[in-house]
Amino acid sequence: MSKRRVVVTGLGVVACNGVGVDAFWDANTAGRSGISPIDAFDVTDLASKVGGQVRGFVPGKYMPEDTAKRVDRFVHFGLACADMALRQSGLDLGAEDPERIGVIMGSGLGGLMFHEEQMVAAFDRGAHRINPAAVARISPNAVASQIGIRYGLKGPNLVISTACASGANAIGEAFRKIQYGEADVCLTGGVEAPLTQFNFGAYCALRVLSKNNQNPAGASRPFDLGRDGFVMSEGGAVLILEERERALRRGASVLAEITGYAGNSGAHHMVMPEPEGNDAARVMAAALRDAGLRRVDYINAHATSTRANDVAETKAIRAVFGDEAPAIPISSTKSMIGHSIGAAGAIEAVVCVKALQEQLIPPTINLDTPDPACDLDYVPHESRAAKMEHVMSNSFGFGNCNVALTFSKAR
Amino acid sequence: MTSPEIELKVREILAAKLGIEPSAIHGDSRLAEDLGVDSFGAVELLFEIEEAFGLTIPDSDIGKVRSVADIVTYLDGWLAARAAALPPK
Numbered sequence: 001m002s003k004r005r006v007v008v009t010g011l012g013v014v015a016c017n018g019v020g021v022d023a024f025w026d027a028n029t030a031g032r033s034g035i036s037p038i039d040a041f042d043v044t045d046l047a048s049k050v051g052g053q054v055r056g057f058v059p060g061k062y063m064p065e066d067t068a069k070r071v072d073r074f075v076h077f078g079l080a081c082a083d084m085a086l087r088q089s090g091l092d093l094g095a096e097d098p099e100r101i102g103v104i105m106g107s108g109l110g111g112l113m114f115h116e117e118q119m120v121a122a123f124d125r126g127a128h129r130i131n132p133a134a135v136a137r138i139s140p141n142a143v144a145s146q147i148g149i150r151y152g153l154k155g156p157n158l159v160i161s162t163a164c165a166s167g168a169n170a171i172g173e174a175f176r177k178i179q180y181g182e183a184d185v186c187l188t189g190g191v192e193a194p195l196t197q198f199n200f201g202a203y204c205a206l207r208v209l210s211k212n213n214q215n216p217a218g219a220s221r222p223f224d225l226g227r228d229g230f231v232m233s234e235g236g237a238v239l240i241l242e243e244r245e246r247a248l249r250r251g252a253s254v255l256a257e258i259t260g261y262a263g264n265s266g267a268h269h270m271v272m273p274e275p276e277g278n279d280a281a282r283v284m285a286a287a288l289r290d291a292g293l294r295r296v297d298y299i300n301a302h303a304t305s306t307r308a309n310d311v312a313e314t315k316a317i318r319a320v321f322g323d324e325a326p327a328i329p330i331s332s333t334k335s336m337i338g339h340s341i342g343a344a345g346a347i348e349a350v351v352c353v354k355a356l357q358e359q360l361i362p363p364t365i366n367l368d369t370p371d372p373a374c375d376l377d378y379v380p381h382e383s384r385a386a387k388m389e390h391v392m393s394n395s396f397g398f399g400n401c402n403v404a405l406t407f408s409k410a411r
Numbered sequence: 412m413t414s415p416e417i418e419l420k421v422r423e424i425l426a427a428k429l430g431i432e433p434s435a436i437h438g439d440s441r442l443a444e445d446l447g448v449d450s451f452g453a454v455e456l457l458f459e460i461e462e463a464f465g466l467t468i469p470d471s472d473i474g475k476v477r478s479v480a481d482i483v484t485y486l487d488g489w490l491a492a493r494a495a496a497l498p499p500k
Contacts, residue, residue, distance in 0.1 A: 066430055128467065132454045 003179040007410065009252045010091070010240030012084030012189075013350045014077045015337045016052035016233050020084060025354050027336065028362040029383040033217035034337050035231050041197045048209035050216040051195050052233020052338035063150065071137060071146055072111035073193035077236030077343070078143040079150060082187050086151070089240040090252060091185065093151055102155035102183040103144040104174040105238075106166025106190030108342035108397070109199060110140030116198050143191055147238075155183045161342070163397030164302070165263070166190050167237065168345025168405055172261035174241050175405075184243045189346035191236030203232060206271065208306060220339075221366035222303035222332040223310050223374040230304040231338035237346035239353070254410040256353040259390070260291025266400030273308055277316030279402055284320045284394065287404035295324055296406060297388040298361055300348045301378075302396045303332030304339055311373045313394065318376070329386060331379040332364040345395035345403060352391045352407045361386050412490060418483045424459050425479070428452075441478045460486070 011021045017034030018024030027034065034052050043049040054077075059068040062080035071079070082103075086093070093101075114137040121129050136142060141159040148157050156177055160169045167190020174188035194200070203209050210229040212219035220231040247254055264286065266279030273280065288294065301313055318325045333348050340347060355361055360383055367380035388409065395403045412420075418438055426433040429446060442448040448456060453476075457468050460482065466489055476482050 132451070132458045 004181065005244035005257060006175050006178045006241050007244045007247050007257045008239050008255045008353050008407070009242045009247050010085035010087070010089030011237070011255065011350050011353060012081030012088070013235070013237040013347055014054055014057060014080055015235040015340070015347055016054050017337050019054065019057050021350065021354070024350070028333065028351060029360060031363050031365045031382060032336065033220070033365060034233070035216045035219055037213070037216055038195060038200070040195050041200070046201060046204045047211050048204050048229070049213040050210065050219050050231055051200070052231060052235070052340065053195060054234050067146070067150065070133065071142065072114045073234070074107055074109070074111060074191045074236070075143050075146050077191040077193065077234070078105060078147055078238065081189060081191070081236045081238035082147045082151070085187065085238040085240045089242070091240065096185070098152050098154040100155055100184040101153045102157065102174065102177055102186040103147045103153055104156065104158045104160065104170045104177065104186055104188045105144045105147070106160045106162070106168070106170035106342045106346065107140045107143055108161055108163045108166045108192060109194055111138040111142060112196050112199050113193055114138055116196050147187055153187070162401035163399055164339065164341055164344055165395040165397035165401045165403045166342035166345065167347070168349065168393065168395035168403040169263055169401070171239060171241070171258070171346060171349055172263060172403060172405060175258050175261050178241055178243050184246055186241045187238055188241055189236065189238035189349070190343040192341040192343040193234045194232055194341050195234050200232060210305065218366050220305045220335050222301070222305040222335050222364055223371055223378050224367050225369040225371045227305045227307065227310070230306055230334065233338035233340045235337065235340045235347060236343045237350045239346070239349060256356045256410050257408045258405065259408045260287040260293065260404070260406035262286030262290055263401070263403045266402060268400050271398050273312045273396060274400065275308070275312055277312035277319065279400060280313055280316035280394065280396055281319040283402040284316060284392065284404045287392065287406050288320070291390070291406040291408070293390055293406060295321060296328065296390045296392040298355060298386065298391040299328055299330045300352050300391065300393040301330050301332050302394040303334055303364070305334060307371070309396065310371065313396070314374045314376055326376055329361050329377050329379050329384065331361055333362065335365045335367070345393065348393045348395070349405060349407070352393050356388055356391060356407060356409045359385060359388055414483060414487055417486050418479065420463060421460065421479055421482050421486070424463060425456065428456060428459065436479060438480045438483065439478060443477070
């Protein structure tokens with residue numbers, strides 16, 4: 001069958017520099033960091049003490065109190081973002097066929113918080129003291145299932161776990177489901193609540209986190225010579241993807257079109273990118289082919305603020321766009337909100353949709369002294385107005401799970 | 412702990428779990444029929460009662476508790492057995 005066109009009709013986001021699309025977009029275009037000293041757990045023994053904690057987020061604002069009490073924090077983010085996105089989409093779920101609406105979410109880590117709490121209970125007091133809600137709260141697929149249960153959505157229901165690419169992979173797979181007619185609407189995105197003692201400690205042990213504890217807002221500095229690792233953060237995003245014809249028929253406001261998706265593997269290493277960026281280049285080229293495009297007007301880079309990523313990604317962008325690469329503006333959302341693992345690709349997709357809508361590129365903050373090996377236009381410090389028809393978002397996960405998505409201006 | 416004290420505690424646990432007032436729960440309230448507690452809800456409820464009273468309810472006894480009164484009777488019996496097993500003061 002011929003592929004159907006797919007558009008974005010709703011957005012929801014929870015990030016450490018803004019809860020809700022408007023607050024988040026204002027912070028991003030103003031170059032406002034959401035990174036702060038971590039107080040969610042004890043960091044005394046850890047070398048890194050900064051992160052992107054979401055503050056002032058009240059789950060009960062977006063879901064019944066009873067639900068809020070029974071799910072883990074990563075599901076709070078999913079349900080809140082779904083609520084925001086559905087409201088914006090104007091979908092009348094009572095009038096829709098629930099079997100045609102899917103939920104496809106990404107999460108790299110699942111219900112870590114409750115998991116750790118219950119591990120402590122099991123070791124301290126015996127395995128017979130584990131809470132009977134543990135299975136339901138810890139399962140990574142709880143986020144898609146709980147969104148499905150809350151809104152009665154009976155189409156495809158999946159959670160994809162490809163580390164830092166989870167959210168982007170989920171959006172890509174939802175795009176395919178609608179393109180090929182398995183669903184007409186999908187709630188899709190990614191969530192993560194990784195700021196826990198064990199998980200944060202594990203990333204510290206890997207020595208990939210910034211130790212710039214004296215200057216939290218300056219800790220995440222992609223492409224900058226002074227970078228010393230990434231900053232871990234929490235959050236989530238949900239997009240409403242919808243088959244284009246039906247969205248137009250119901251008079252939905254179309255925010256952007258999703259036009260290309262590709263995923264691949266570098267088959268190289270569990271935590272190192274392929275140093276020449278060959279796999280990253282292949283996935284970007286494949287997404288361009290999928291969209292029928294030759295170039296894009298903006299790239300929201302994966303840009304983690306690690307030397308390994310930033311240099312390989314720069315090489316990949318050069319390999320794909322050749323002489324045109326220096327003329328393509330690139331920026332890093334992670335410079336402001338850090339790295340939210342399975343949520344990152346989805347939050348960055350929200351940035352791409354907003355950038356197309358507003359024709360405005362949020363900056364890469366903290367880029368004071370560019371790494372000579374990173375020699376492209378990373379839109380330093382301040383946002384920039386630009387004419388954009390097509391944009392790309394890159395996500396590269398640990399284990400070499402690579403994803404590129406393209407979005408195009410609503411037409 | 413007297414039976415009325417046990418019943419009050421059980422009603423408080425149930426009320427917090429169900430999000431209703433303890434006064435809406437009576438001794439003869441049936442868990443499934445009157446309070447809408449499904450089998451997973453019952454497992455969770457028994458876990459909370461185990462935590463509150465410090466006992467372990469074996470799987471074989473779970474079928475014995477179908478109402479608030481059943482839970483109180485069960486806990487009464489358990490407390491009495493425990494008191495009998497303790498050395499005299």
